[in-house]
Amino acid sequence: MLKIAPSLLAADYLKLGEEIRRMAEAGVDVLHYDVMDGSFVPNISFGQGVAERAATCGLPVDAHLMIVNPEKYIEAFAKAGCEYITVHAEATNHLHRALQQIRAAGCKAGVALNPATSPECLRYVLGDFDLALVMTVNPGFGGQKLIPACVEKIAAIRRMLDEAGKDAIIEVDGGVNTQTAPMLMKAGATMLVAGSALYGAPDAKAFIDTIRAEYAEIGK
Ligand code: DX5
Numbered sequence: 001m002l003k004i005a006p007s008l009l010a011a012d013y014l015k016l017g018e019e020i021r022r023m024a025e026a027g028v029d030v031l032h033y034d035v036m037d038g039s040f041v042p043n044i045s046f047g048q049g050v051a052e053r054a055a056t057c058g059l060p061v062d063a064h065l066m067i068v069n070p071e072k073y074i075e076a077f078a079k080a081g082c083e084y085i086t087v088h089a090e091a092t093n094h095l096h097r098a099l100q101q102i103r104a105a106g107c108k109a110g111v112a113l114n115p116a117t118s119p120e121c122l123r124y125v126l127g128d129f130d131l132a133l134v135m136t137v138n139p140g141f142g143g144q145k146l147i148p149a150c151v152e153k154i155a156a157i158r159r160m161l162d163e164a165g166k167d168a169i170i171e172v173d174g175g176v177n178t179q180t181a182p183m184l185m186k187a188g189a190t191m192l193v194a195g196s197a198l199y200g201a202p203d204a205k206a207f208i209d210t211i212r213a214e215y216a217e218i219g220k
């Protein structure tokens with residue numbers, strides 16, 4: 001089943017609760033929550049306090065930690081009620097340990113890869129993560145254009161998982177819209193993050209329905 005995840009980064013911050021409910025009513029599955037520290041990425045966003053409030057809105061929260069030393073904050077985001085916690089492979093020297101820490105905290109463990117990072121870094125942790133997040137833009141900002149060279153990474157990860165007899169969600173983040181979604185789903189993506197395109201859509205439900213219909217068509 002395809003999961004669609006709006007990125008709260010693109011919401012109106014003065015009315016976050018309303019912005020989350022608007023997406024829940026439109027039919028999304030998960031709330032994507034971008035955490036930026038001004039160090040791993042140039043931008044700063046929101047922390048565990050806002051995540052805790054967001055988690056009360058009823059959607060599972062998918063915390064995408066774009067921060068250095070992510071291990072330091074795993075416990076805090078787990079306590080905030082996040083269901084998925086994703087760390088960047090580039091942000092930790094001990095990816096295997098960080099993934100174990102996430103699962104020990106009771107959450108689903110994710111690994112994110114920057115556009116220039118090889119999917120090979122997942123080979124020795126297959127089975128230790130529940131989700132691989134393929135960044136299709138350089139992390140730090142919403143509203144960027146998808147980098148086409150990243151798309152083949154989705155299929156490479158799906159192949160690697162299949163060959164090892166493992167399964168995981170493949171999430172794609174960056175420049176997702178109704179035009180780019182079909183190729184991402186064809187390549188094997190099972191969770192799509194959409195920020196500016198979804199929050200900016202005149203009809204969020206129509207946006208979601210279009211992508212789901214396309215996914216059903218691909219599965220035929
Ligand atoms: C980028 C974030 C994304 C971002 C996506 O660093 O990880 O989740 O919000 O925004 P769009 O969909 O506008 O590219």
Ligand code: ZN
Nearest residue numbers: 034064173193
């Ligand atoms: Zn993100």
